[in-house]
Amino acid sequence: MADTVRFDIEDDVATITVDRPESLNALNVETLQALHDAVDEAEAEEARVLVLTGAGDDAFVAGADISYMAEMDSQEAHEYAELGHDLADAIESFPAPVVAAINGYAFGGGMELALACDLRVASETAVLGQTEIDLGIIPGWGATQRLPRLVDDETARRLIYFGDRLDATDAHEEGIVGDVVAHDELDDHVASLAADLAAKSRTALRAAKDAINQSHETPLDAGLDYERRTWAGLFGSHDQREGMAAFLEDRDPDFE
Structure with missing residues (x-):
């Protein structure tokens, strides 16, 4: 793994940190590849929760590396888009x-990585935006698809068309981030949230995530059918038996 990305795991919570603070954690090819390797490592380590953040106090990820993109031709741009999409x-x-722990600027590709996360927690100093329009391009790592699924269609269009930057409070009001906390409380807040998630049933959380993701990809009737089958498939698992037994016995469950 490149030295532009740090990977840590403790108590089943993996943390991936983009470590290019001198470049506001902008994503060059090396860093994109290292991030993918880190995600693969977190899966191999069977992390129950993954936290994504940026080094320093200024940026989560300020975006893709514009100095690298400036002279790309269409084929090179396609290959770069593939890296971001992957x-x-x-x-x-x-x-x-x-969980995205958004500790500062999250522009362009940085915001797109945050949109791919399940949950987003922002420092009160964070600023978010799909700013690509001012570079003469559009979002290329998923925002044209994920943002309209997260907020209403017109809000997504306005954010992409105008390249507006939102402070953390406005991003929360638009439903882009779930929590806004004081900057010096971000790490503790995310750690507490991650610990709560890590204590839940691994199999149930994965099933819930898969079912919710289906809602973005299928018609309602197909999504509901997927939910029914996934729900039923959890019965007979250790965590289902343990969770329900613990409820009936008025104790905390001991999930796998």
Whole structure:
């Protein structure tokens, strides 16, 4: 793994940190590939929760590397888009909840990686935006598809068309982030949230994530059918038996 990305795991919570603070954690090819390797490592380690964040106090991920993109031709741009899409898809399909700890600027590709996460928690100093329009391009790592699924269609269009930047409070009001906390409380808040998730049933959380993701990909009737089958398939598992026994016995469950 490149030295532009840090990977840590403790108490079943994996943390991936983009470590290019001198470049506001912008994503060059090396960093994109290292991030994908880190996501794969978190899966191999069977992390129950994955946290994605950026190094320093200024940026989560300020975006893709514009100095690298400036002279790309169409074929090179396609290959670069594939790298970003592959990473965002790996985050979205990760077999456990993924939490974006947005500690500063999250522009362009940085916001797109946050959109691929399950949950987003922002520092009160964070600023988010799909700013690609001012570069003469559009979002290329998934925002044209994920953002309208998260907020209403017109809000997504306005954010993409105008390239507006939202502070953390406005992003929360639009439903882009779930929590806004004081900057110096972000790490503790995310750690507490991750610990709560890690204590839940691994199999049930994965099933819930898969079922919710289906709602983005299928008509309602197919999604409901998937939910029914997934729900029924959990019965007979250790966690289902243990969870219900613990409820009936008025004790905390001991999930696998």
